Amino acid sequence: METGIHNTSEIGRLKKVMLHRPGKELENLMPEYLERLLFDDIPYLKEAQREHDAFADCLRGQGVEVVYLTDLVAESLTGPEVRQELIRQYLAEADVSDARTRESLAEYFDALPDKEMVSAMMAGVRKSQLRTGQARLGDYVSATEDGYPFAVDPLPNLYFTRDPFATIGTGVSIHRMHTVTRNRETLFGKFIFEHHPVYRHAPRWYDRGETSSLEGGDILVLSPQVLAVGISQRTEEDSIDALAETVLTQSKTFRKLLAFNIPKSRSFMHLDTVFTMVDYDKFTVHPNILQQITVFVMELDENHKMKIRQEDGRLEDILKEHLELDHVTLIPCGQGSEIDAAREQWSDGSNTLAIAPGEVVVYSRNYVTNRSLEEAGVRIHTIPSAELSRGRGGPRCMSMPLWREDP
Structure with a gap:
């Protein structure tokens, strides 16, 4: 069993991952309160659990150790005083x-x-x-x-474990979420990384007590040296400044943070709905960002002071430059068809989870995009998703890598 945290890429072979099996929080969704809880529909819990179990079994079948959020939090309650503190803080934030x-x-x-x-x-x-x-x-x-x-209130978004915290290198960022509804989720991460015997010593790159929002769906670990973060509807510039400062000065490998300026809308909720990495030189993309994108390159100068420069260009060229690649293949959601792309982007066709270079987990319903992946030489593992997709998140959203091999 891998211990601690090690996550230096999006594509290194996945060895250990944290999931949250949907629970009764989904049965506490009501039509009148969907908007405040960030849902468009009400998944059928029994079927959502069956689909989620198929996801976990798919990962186990590829040699991935699956651990669950509920278990990690329970294992973090190492004494009566810790347990009472969780109750106290939970009620205070409720x-x-x-x-x-x-x-x-x-x-x-x-x-x-x-x-x-x-x-x-x-x-x-x-x-x-x-x-x-x-x-x-x-x-x-x-x-x-x-x-x-x-x-x-219930916490129905918890099965999207990617957002409340993120593993970066050997450390973790625990987030301040954009909405009150989701901010309470990060309390569980706080207790894991303060009290769990395996994870309590992980370096802390960002903390939930900050004043500006940062969410895990906006964080992509592109390589051991390059971190990408989306300036999005849910992640603010001040948060990225703070994250860049700690990661670039304190981590052992990261040298550069790419801040991608993406549209501030629900359809572009996080950076990982815009593009995800599926191989060393292959990426799934939202077809609407193929033309032009702005990125701010954040690095430390020789005096360890932050310097930022703006670059405008095609995503393909930006990725080639900063990942030092000769060629980049962009695989558009829905094969570029206006109708197929809109439909499959709605069910997170570009939100794939890489479990090894050139090997990904995808929703079966996104068959047009999946065909594109296979034609590009990517091996796919499909999972059922009729109910899980109602929460507007894909396999990457539903998974928090704790340990990946280096790419």
């Missing part, structure tokens, strides 16, 4: 203003074994779950007066 409800929630969590408690925190808590045989009349009245059924 914005529970009513003292009686906060007390009831603390009792509810305290009565559960570690793993069940973590799962319950992820699922959210319905007000009806806090009614016990000893409940007071106020517990019933408060549940109906404001019409809102939750004491604590």
Whole structure:
């Protein structure tokens, strides 16, 4: 078993990965509150779990060790005081203003074994779950007066484990998310990287206490020397400044950060919906960025001061220059067809997970893009995705590499 963190590329053979199997948080999605929870639809949990298990089995079949977020958090509760601190911080960040409800929630969590408690925190808590045989009349009245059924909102985006934190080299960035809905997810990463016996010593490149947002879908480890980050709808310039400063000064290998300026819209949510790396010289791409893109090259000068220069050009040329490649193949989602690209980009056709150079996991439904990958010489492993794709994320979004071999 690999211990610690080692992630110096997007394509090095994947040895260990963290997933989150969808749980009851999906059954706490309601049509009235989808927008605030960043969902467009409600996946059917039983089928989503079956598809997710197929994803995990696909990875195991290729020699990848799969670990789960819930287990890592439970293993991080190394003593009663750590457990109580998680409950305290969780309730503080859940914005529970009513003292009686906060007390009831603390009792509810305290009565559960570690793993069940973590799962319950992820699922959210319905007000009806806090009614016990000893409940007071106020517990019933408060549940109906404001019409809102939750004491604590669910965290349905958790199965996209790529975003709350990112592994970069031997270290980790724990993120401040763009939305309140997702920011609570990063609390679990905090406890893993402060208390888990295997991961608590990892260097910290960025922390959730920062004031500007940074999300893992915007971070691509292109090589042991080059990190790419998207300036996006959900990742701000100040965050990239801070990340570049720590990674370039403290990591052992990274020498350059490429900040890609991408459109600030939901369809270009993160950099990994714009392009992903599938081989040393092959990338899947959103067809709308094939013409021109702006990148800011961030490096340290001889005095270890940050210097930034702007480059405008074709993505292909920018990647060739900074990855020192003679040739780059861009594989557009939907084979460039306006209709096929729009449909398959909606279900994350360009959001692939490389498990080795030239070998990727993809959604079966994106068959046009998948055919392009195969024609380019990329080996594909398809997984079912009728329900998982309703959350608007692909195989890369659903996986957090903990250990990759060097490319």
